[in-house]
Amino acid sequence: MDHGHNPKRRFGMTLQQASQSGFRPGIAHGPPLPAVNYGLVGKQAPGLLPTPAGKLPQASAVVITWADAEWAALHHVFCAGSAAMPYTPASWPEYKNGWKASDATLENANFNQLLFPVPTKASDLQTLCSQFNQHYRTNYTLAQLDPNGLNLGDVTPQIDDQTGGEASLLTTSTFVVGTTAGNYQTYTSIEMDDAIIGEACASSGTAFGFVRNVSDPVQSAALPAQVQGNWGSAVYDAYGFYTSYNGAVAAWAMLA
Numbered sequence: 001m002d003h004g005h006n007p008k009r010r011f012g013m014t015l016q017q018a019s020q021s022g023f024r025p026g027i028a029h030g031p032p033l034p035a036v037n038y039g040l041v042g043k044q045a046p047g048l049l050p051t052p053a054g055k056l057p058q059a060s061a062v063v064i065t066w067a068d069a070e071w072a073a074l075h076h077v078f079c080a081g082s083a084a085m086p087y088t089p090a091s092w093p094e095y096k097n098g099w100k101a102s103d104a105t106l107e108n109a110n111f112n113q114l115l116f117p118v119p120t121k122a123s124d125l126q127t128l129c130s131q132f133n134q135h136y137r138t139n140y141t142l143a144q145l146d147p148n149g150l151n152l153g154d155v156t157p158q159i160d161d162q163t164g165g166e167a168s169l170l171t172t173s174t175f176v177v178g179t180t181a182g183n184y185q186t187y188t189s190i191e192m193d194d195a196i197i198g199e200a201c202a203s204s205g206t207a208f209g210f211v212r213n214v215s216d217p218v219q220s221a222a223l224p225a226q227v228q229g230n231w232g233s234a235v236y237d238a239y240g241f242y243t244s245y246n247g248a249v250a251a252w253a254m255l256a
Helices: 007-011 015-019 068-079 122-136 194-204 225-253
Strands: none
Touching: 122 225
């Protein structure tokens, strides 16, 4: 088992491949997925359970996937197998609802005292840089790996409430990273989980919201993609423990 934060191993592809989101190959006149004949194996078609608004159905198993193509196939088999599903490029849906967390605890005058400043220091980052170069047999300076001091955490952790704003959180089907080129600057954050929760909650009328701690640093666009991924993993391994804590505290506060 691999330890630490290594997205390239988890997803079986390089950061450069993952970042090439504009390359979406397809085939002309692809056949549709057929209607599923569940009776061939002596089974009935699965169906959506009647669920009161604001409730999720009880389940004995949960099936989770990453890629949009896999999601389309799962939706077809589990929810809509009575008719064929045409072969069309998937689009990215957007899920919204009117739920807003209570800000009472977040706005408490003492709340910020609960947050823990991520203890980044220039000297520690320099040590991390030396360890990085030794392990990967490279010779990068800290200034090259950490442009403009972006890896240094704020002295006072910040809560950025984007509820009701125009910008969206972006869920991707592979590991991608924001860089100094501003490739994802129109989004509040990038992650790989939340859209499926939004889809499930929206379909059942259940209120939902998301809390994300910013754990992966913005990478220098001047670096090779593999170096960006390796350095991001190193920073996360060193400091993810602290960023995760603040995210947990923020989530608790919204529900307290």
